[in-house]
Amino acid sequence: MFVKKFYISDTHFCHERIIRMCARPFASIDEHDEAIVANWNSVVRDQDIVYHLGDFAFQLGINSERIRSLFFRLKGRKHLIIGNHDLDKRGDLHPTLAALDWAARPEHALRTRDGGRDVYLAHYAARVWPSQRYGAVHFYGHSHGKLPGQGLSRDVGIDMPDVDYTPRSFDELMKGMI
Numbered sequence: 023m024f025v026k027k028f029y030i031s032d033t034h035f036c037h038e039r040i041i042r043m044c045a046r047p048f049a050s051i052d053e054h055d056e057a058i059v060a061n062w063n064s065v066v067r068d069q070d071i072v073y074h075l076g077d078f079a080f081q082l083g084i085n086s087e088r089i090r091s092l093f094f095r096l097k098g099r100k101h102l103i104i105g106n107h108d109l110d111k112r113g114d115l116h117p118t119l120a121a122l123d124w125a126a127r128p129e130h131a132l133r134t135r136d137g138g139r140d141v142y143l144a145h146y147a148a149r150v151w152p153s154q155r156y157g158a159v160h161f162y163g164h165s166h167g168k169l170p171g172q173g174l175s176r177d178v179g180i181d182m183p184d185v186d187y188t189p190r191s192f193d194e195l196m197k198g199m200i
Contacts, residue, residue, distance in 0.1 A: 028073070029191075030180060031145065031161075032105070032181065035089060044181050063095070069098075071099050074100060075163040076105020105164060108128070142159070159199075161176060
C-alpha cells in the first residue's frame with residue numbers, strides 16, 4: 023500500500039493560553055485538542071508518516087497522561103522535530119515526549135525526500151538550508167503564521183490558513199510555491 027507523508031507543526035496540545043495568544047477559534051483547550059485529533063485522523067492512515075515540526079504539547083510534566091493519550095490516538099508513524107516547548111528546563115527533550123513511541127529518535131532537524139525534492143525540516147525558519155541551491159524545500163514552524171516564507175521555505179504550523187489544524191501533504195503545502 024502506498025505510504026503518504028504529512029507535515030504539521032505547533033499543535034500545542036494542552037496549552038490553554040495558545041487559544042488566546044494565537045486567536046485559535048476554539049472555546050476551550052479540550053475542544054482545540056479534540057479538533058486537531060479529528061482533523062489529523064481524517065487524513066492520516068496508520069501506515070502514513072507524519073513529521074511534526076515541534077511544539078507538540080505544553081505543560082509536559084503536568085499533563086503527561088493526557089499528552090500520552092492524545093499521542094496514541096493520532097494515526098500514523100510520527101516523527102518529532104524538536105521545538106522549544108518540547109524541552110525541559112535543562113534543554114533536554116522532555117521525558118514525557120521522550121517516552122512516546124516516535125517512529126525514530128526526535129531530532130532538532132531532519133532531511134527527507136518528497137515530491138522528487140529534498141525537504142529540510144526544522145522547528146525554526148532558516149535563511150539557508152541544505153541543498154537549497156539545488157531546489158530543496160524548507161518546512162518550518164514556530165512562527166505561528168507571522169513569518170512569511172522565502173523562496174522554497176514555508177511555515178507548516180497549524181495556524182496557517184491552508185494548513186487549518188490538519189496535517190498536510192507535500193503537494194498541498196507546495197501549491198503556489200513552484
